[in-house]
Amino acid sequence: MKAIQYTAFGTRPKVVEVDRPSPGPGQVLLRITASGLCHSDEFVMSMPEEGYPYPMPMTLGHEPAGIVEELGEGAVGVSVGDAVIVYGCWGCGVCETCADGSENLCLTGMVSPGLGVDGAMAEYMVVDSVRHLVPIGDLDPVRAASLTDAALTPYQAIKKVLPRLVGGSTTVVIGAGGLGHVAIQLLRELTPTRVVALDIGQEKLDFAKENGAHEALTSDASAAATIKELTGGRGATVVLDFVGADVTGELAVACAGVGSAIVVVGAGLGGVKVGLTSAPYDISVQTSLWGRRKELLELVEMAKRGQIKIHTTTYSIDDGEKAYDDMHAGRITGRAVVVP
CATH class of the missing domain: 3.90.180.10 (Medium-chain alcohol dehydrogenases, catalytic domain)
Known part of the structure; x- marks a missing residue:
């Protein structure tokens, strides 16, 4: 065969x-x-x-x-x-x-x-x-x-933080590809959260919107500031990182708000660095496997x-x-x- x-x-x-x-x-x-x-x-x-x-x-x-x-x-x-x-x-x-x-x-x-x-x-x-x-x-x-x-992995990651995703919350999805586009659908189906997708290239941003993202932004140095503006300065309630590189870990922290949660899903050989003075207060970071x-x-x-x-x-x-x-x-x- x-x-x-x-x-x-x-x-x-x-x-x-x-x-x-x-x-x-x-x-x-x-x-x-x-x-x-x-x-x-x-x-x-x-x-x-x-x-x-x-x-x-x-x-x-x-x-x-x-x-x-x-x-x-x-x-x-x-x-x-x-x-x-x-x-x-x-x-x-x-x-x-x-x-x-x-x-x-x-x-x-x-x-x-x-x-x-x-x-x-x-x-x-x-x-x-x-x-x-x-x-x-x-x-x-x-x-x-x-x-x-592609569905099971984001589904478990979302269920870990589901109680946080109440009315008025904002969830950032970093990477709107194979797993991320399903995550967007699941977030829209399961929660009232506002979904902001971050990726590179207009085609991927359009794809994120087609799958239900309320906003789709280029994943660059200005993205975090835009998210802070969208949330009245509070930052994201939850960030789901489907890339898992050091650069996306830094972006996740920059997007996050006080008391927020970051879930690292991607296996990009990087991660999230947090400390008392280098991240929003009371932030939680976890990984999610399958x-x-x-x-x-x-x-x-x-x-x-x-x-x-x-x-x-x-x-x-x-x-x-x-x-x-x-x-x-x-x-x-x-x-x-x-x-x-």
Whole structure:
């Protein structure tokens, strides 16, 4: 079968031929119907060889949608032919955080398809357990695949600060791309907050407005001052940073108000520096990693009701290398999805 793999350090992904996998006891074989690309893939491919934690080569793709093709011995709870998406946080299932449903925070170490085991950029993939499958019914798999990360990640980040997002509040979204444009939709659907999106380039600013942002500003040195003006000098109530670089961390602090919250979601190898005299008083800063399976179930129901819609650009698996090149170059609006 065809697969898109990271095959050697310092190289780009390649379309290769590999053997079709078979499910072991308790596992499930999926015929992949759609697989979303993510900047986390770029992060993995930028890691140095020394200390690299994953197998090589490795099939990429941690946003899978598929059809149940075959059940391993003892696998129950789904049937051949079921349409599903895959919850990507594969924890041990027995530690304290897994017992609480937070496999994304597994204390013994989490792996994911495409981030530790072979993923969904292929015609077939093996899922380790039925508990990581979420039925989608008649949802379009191209739209549904990226619910697993592009929607789940901002959804959890927003739920962390939801009590703050009351009438009269302002939320700044830094980065209106694959995750950010879904965050804007979720904020509009779940809260009365005013949403201000920050990004670079008129096309991305227009895209943010199309997805519900009340304001869309160029992410530059003047953005924080503009936000202070919009809020009568108070600053943002919440800042969601979907980039995670040092420069966006500085911008987040500059936009924030007294008693505000910053949530860092992006894996841009940077962060937020705060101190008593270098940030608004009583500010809180936290990170947010992926989300819980229960939250993915909630998002599926929202998608079925038309409350969120992920903007996608599709590629065939033969064009998978181009898809990754387009993402790397910033040519993707929303989410890129490979359709085998």
